[in-house]
Amino acid sequence: MISVDIEIKLKTYHDRQLLKIKRQFATGSITKILGPSGSGKTTLLKMIAGLASPENGTIVVDGITWFDAVRKISLSPQKRHTGFVFQNYALFPNMTVQQHLEYATTDAGWINQLVKLGQLDKFVDHKPDHLSGGQQQRLAILRALAIKPKLLLMDEPFSALDSKMKSLLISELKSLIKKLDITTIIVSHNLQELELFEGEVMDFEGLV
Ligand SMILES: Nc1ncnc2c1ncn2[C@@H]1O[C@H](COP(=O)(O)OP(=O)(O)OP(=O)(O)O)[C@@H](O)[C@H]1O
Numbered sequence: 001m002i003s004v005d006i007e008i009k010l011k012t013y014h015d016r017q018l019l020k021i022k023r024q025f026a027t028g029s030i031t032k033i034l035g036p037s038g039s040g041k042t043t044l045l046k047m048i049a050g051l052a053s054p055e056n057g058t059i060v061v062d063g064i065t066w067f068d069a070v071r072k073i074s075l076s077p078q079k080r081h082t083g084f085v086f087q088n089y090a091l092f093p094n095m096t097v098q099q100h101l102e103y104a105t106t107d108a109g110w111i112n113q114l115v116k117l118g119q120l121d122k123f124v125d126h127k128p129d130h131l132s133g134g135q136q137q138r139l140a141i142l143r144a145l146a147i148k149p150k151l152l153l154m155d156e157p158f159s160a161l162d163s164k165m166k167s168l169l170i171s172e173l174k175s176l177i178k179k180l181d182i183t184t185i186i187v188s189h190n191l192q193e194l195e196l197f198e199g200e201v202m203d204f205e206g207l208v
Contacts, residue, residue, distance in 0.1 A: 001027055002151065002183060006047060006057030006067075010040050010208060017208040019043070025183055027062070027150075032194040033187045035204025041187045042087065045153040048185070049084050050077035061151070083144030083182075085154040089136050091128040097139055098124040104146035114142040117172050119165070133160040138169065145176065152177065152184045158193050170196045 002025040009016040019040040025031055033041050046052035048059060050066070053074060059067040066075045092100060097120050101111045115121040118138035120131075128136050137160040144152060158166050174197065177184050188194050194201070 001025070001062060002048070003058070003060045004044075004048065006054035006059065008040070008043060008047065008052070008054045010038075010043065012038065019208045021207070023202065025185065027183055028178075028181045030177065030184045030186065030197050030199030031202050032197060032199055033185060033202045033204065034189070034191070034194070035207070039204040039208055041204055042155050045084070045155055045185060045187060048080075048151070049082045049153055050075060050080045051084075080151075081147060081149060083147055083149030083152040085140050085144045085152075085157040087155040087159075089128075089140040091136060091139060091143075093128055096125050096127055097131070100139060100143050101146050104143055105148075110146065110148075114146060117176070118142045118169070134162065134165060137161060138165075141169070141173070148180060149182060152182045154185070155187045156189065157186065158188070158190070166193060167196070 005022045007018060007020045010019050021044060033044070035041055043052055047054050054067065054069060056069045058065065065071070065073050066080055067073060095103065097115065098111070101114060105111060115124055118141065120135060120138060120142065123131060123135060131139065137157065141154070141157055144154070158170065161169065170193065186194065186197065
């Protein structure tokens, strides 16, 4: 169970708007986040992953405090062990597909499984420059899964995939999420792709 009870002043262009979020995410659940551009969806994922700090509040995961503004606790992103799929992929330009995955796990069998799942098995020696946008996005998803995270945070993870690839990948991803009991939070503007996942919707409309 993830309990988030936080406040952050979003640095918007004109002024600062307060984003307050109080919500619990059950273990193994999937939460689908919708909402207008600039409403703080990415910022919420970053705060959970330890890549941004709330001004006030707490984040508690399975009884362990990841963040507490008053007690000045903030676990490092490494200690939080979350899988994060960034909107812009955040791949390493000098690493091949294989190296990206080896950086995350030493389990060769798992890497093989992942590259097949993402249909990148013929591209393991390719660096991001020599991958299409959709292949890069699949690599970003595989890298997040490589650590076998208990918590998977995905920011517009399917935006570069064609519809056939998207439905194939989503169906594989759903069974993996279930098998590994991964608590998952997905941010997307695309209602149709979100409908392919069972889970609660969290709408950021009107939050700030
Ligand atoms: N660490 C931070 N602290 C405070 N404000 C931030 C931080 N990071 C980003 N912001 C601000 O938060 C606002 C919301 O940005 P964010 O990327 O979270 O929105 P979003 O809902 O994901 O938008 P989009 O749908 O366009 O991706 C922006 O104005 C941004 O400048």
